[in-house]
Amino acid sequence: MKIESVDFFYLSMPEVLDIGDGSQDALLVRIRAGGLEGWGECETSPLTSIASYVCPMSHSACKPIKYSLEGKHINSVEDIQKISESVHSNSFDLLQADHTLSGINIALWDLLGKKLEEPIYKLLGYKKAFPKLPYASQLFGNNPDETFAKAKHTVEAGFKAIKFGWGNFGEGTLENDIAHLEAARRGAGQDCFLMIDAGTVWENDFNEAEKRLAALKKINAYWLEEPFANLSVNEYKKLSTSLPKIPLAGGEGCNNFTQAKLMIQYGGLSFIQIDAGRVGGISPAKQVADLADEFGISYVNHSFTSHLALSASIQPYAGKEKHNICEYPIEPKQLAIDISSTKLTPGKNGYLQLPEKTGLGICVDIEAIKKYLVDIEIKLKGKNIYYTPDL
Amino acid sequence: MKIESVDFFYLSMPEVLDIGDGSQDALLVRIRAGGLEGWGECETSPLTSIASYVCPMSHSACKPIKYSLEGKHINSVEDIQKISESVHSNSFDLLQADHTLSGINIALWDLLGKKLEEPIYKLLGYKKAFPKLPYASQLFGNNPDETFAKAKHTVEAGFKAIKFGWGNFGEGTLENDIAHLEAARRGAGQDCFLMIDAGTVWENDFNEAEKRLAALKKINAYWLEEPFANLSVNEYKKLSTSLPKIPLAGGEGCNNFTQAKLMIQYGGLSFIQIDAGRVGGISPAKQVADLADEFGISYVNHSFTSHLALSASIQPYAGKEKHNICEYPIEPKQLAIDISSTKLTPGKNGYLQLPEKTGLGICVDIEAIKKYLVDIEIKLKGKNIYYTPDL
Secondary structure, three states, X not given: OEEEEEEXXXXXXXXXXXXXXXXXXXXXXXXXXXXXXXXXXXXXXXXXHHHHXXXXXXXXXXXXXXXXXXXXXXXXXXXXXXXXXXXXXXXXXXXXXXXXXXXXXXHHHHHHHHHHOOEHHHHOOOOOOOOEEEEEEEEOOOOHHHHHHHHHHHHHOOOOEEEEEOOOOOOOOHHHHHHHHHHHHHHHOOOOEEEEEOOOOOOOOXXXXXXXXXXXXXXXXXXXXXXXXXXXXXXXXXXXXXXXXXXXXXXXXXOOHHHHHHXXXXXXXXXXXXXXXXXXXXXXXXXXXXXXXXXXXEEEEOOOOXXXXXXHHHHHHXXXXXXXXXXXXXXXXXXXXXOEOOOXXXXXOOOEOOOOXXXXXXXXXXXXXXXXXXXXXXXXXXXXXXXXXXX | OEEEEEEEEEEEOOOOOOOOOHHHEEEEEEEEEOOEEEEEEEOOOHHHHHHHHHOOOOEOOEOOHHHHOOOOEOOOHHHHHHHHHHHHHHOOOOOOHHHHXXXXXXXXXXXXXHHHOOEHHHHOOXXXXXXXXXXXXXXXXXXXXXXXXXXXXXXXXXXOEEEEEOOOOOOOOHHHHHHHHHHHHHHHOOOOEEEXXXXXXXXXXXXXXXXXXXXXXXXXXXXXXXXXXXXXXHHHHHHHOOOOOOOEEEOOOOOOHHHHHHHHHHOOOOEEEEOOXXXXXXXXXXXXXXXXXXXXXXXXXXXXXXXXXXXXXXXXXXXXXXXXXXXXXXXXXXXXXXOEOOOOOOOOOOOEOOOOOOEOOOOEOHHHHHHHEOOEEEEEOOEEEEEOOOO
8 A cells, every 4th residue: 555645633622731731732643545544643742743744854864754654655564664764764863753753653553454454463463452450640639638539539430540640749848749649548548559650850859759759658659650851760770779669660751762771771660651652653662562571570551642542552562461551541631532432441340451443443533623623834935835634 | 131032044055965964954043132142053953943942832841942931031051051951841742852952052152151251161161172183074975986085185185083974884785885994094094083974874783883893993993983873872882892992982863961971871982972953052062071071981072064053062072171072074065154254264283273252252144144044934723823033
């Protein structure tokens, strides 16, 4: 199948708030070939990624991403690999490339799955998709009482695992953080897995992170996520061997396989978290999942937006039974909900199962998303080089 | 001084060729405050970086770069640091940010130098700028005879050090590479420092790189640069301890201090090469230079475009006498030459000296660059969010 079109759709809530909620906008990618279409989603700044697709060439290693897509054929898993490698060699001085490639790579897998009539995880070599235990991923409350209420509500809704993150955690006093942590545990009860996400708040400040270890131990935190900036492996390693011992999770900031490998090899992580929408897509995410196996640590998806992105983020480790936890956003904005008519919801046993359908198994709801479409037009020397395509 | 405007100018040669020559376009940054203006240059895809400056906010950690600049004050070195940290925390999920910040950071240093009437290297804490031995940086010839002629011509022009890179080196047969290497040495003569730049051609393929070591030893190569992709530290480390021993250089692909630290700590480098136009500017480049001292390796600038970028790339290690080599592009496109009326040329002794003038010490040639200006217009929901400012 020859690629006929690669189209981007920038969707946004009418108002975007200054909070750590990545579900407020989205960049969808639609690739058409052979009468079929594949869909992907980039975890990115939409306008910046659109620019990286259509920008003029600067030199041989700084070409627009479209250079590696236009006119190419897609018939096999190897063809997807070839396109990803081609983007890396043609655009490696274009920093934004990996975020944009991510949605493209996902759409290519979706397209190929539809052509070969298989779910993506089967094309990746897995025989079956094992159920994952979803942890209800959400922001801390604005105060400990709110955090308590959110935790309680989430357990009552049937979740056996909860993650709280961002908000002002780590930015204020130690006492405030302890109050949030204890409220979260009280609300969640003793049997619930409870994860805490610091959202890189301490950057490279080991001491600020270390101060929280005792409180995290006291509430029996399942992991501490992203205490430091991505690739700050020395600080990660030091914290991973500090007492009391709290398993560390990180890696969502990785933009390619090489970065994830560094985090695994040098960071002392117990959990490597990969967002297929920014690591370069499903292909490098699968490579990272295999590497996690080699190192004896757990792979976890990162996903905080739509169920299209959720399916894409789980495919890379769907067939790995031991890696049995998945992130599940429970308070996305309406936009993220409306993106797909297919919803992935945990079963009665509390576990999440990928759809046994071709590709991602997710149906994009074209009518529903029209109202979120942000019209973009880019002119270069008076010539229109980008306009929003028809949905 | 309150920042009054941050303006981008996308300049391009009429035709951009598919070769490894980064001087074919440029993104200049002009920042105005207190009746003064500072200039910087990003090593970037211009349109993509412009988009990263004006894009709408996606969430709290994915804000446009302008968010961290508009209305801010700039009166001290600490203010520059604050702005860089602010970009990192406000835009850390905007992958393109570091390339755009680079030109902004350089322009802020230029502006502050003009206000405080000091060259930038003095604001960085250096007492004097030591002369550097420039190596004439250029692409391999299309065949060994051309490489020979280029080397011979360069030595005759007075250069005591030459670097060849890119072209098809490493992509064809070993024999072809050996022919180029030997031609380079014959043309350069025995006394010339001769560096070889593989431009990441072998990505992660250790064996392809190892095959070239004997030939590199035979021509007494001063270093082998970028055999592998940026951050492929395991492959770098393994090659650095392989025989025959060739000193390794790398790091131009680093987009921030943390990445450069990983390359130094784990990659077995003898030379860390930093482009101030993509690492985030002069501030992180200075941090890397200090770290190179700690690790007892050499810092070298990366610079392949204008003399504005060249000055910016040398300031971070100007005062370090031991780090005495600098990259010097000798065949830039006319655009890169025309950017500044100030030219940095090696003295009769063959050494290059930074100008003893305020800021970068470089005067931008407004009239000369007008003809290269690429007009850009970005509309969002029918509203113009970017148009090319007046030069």
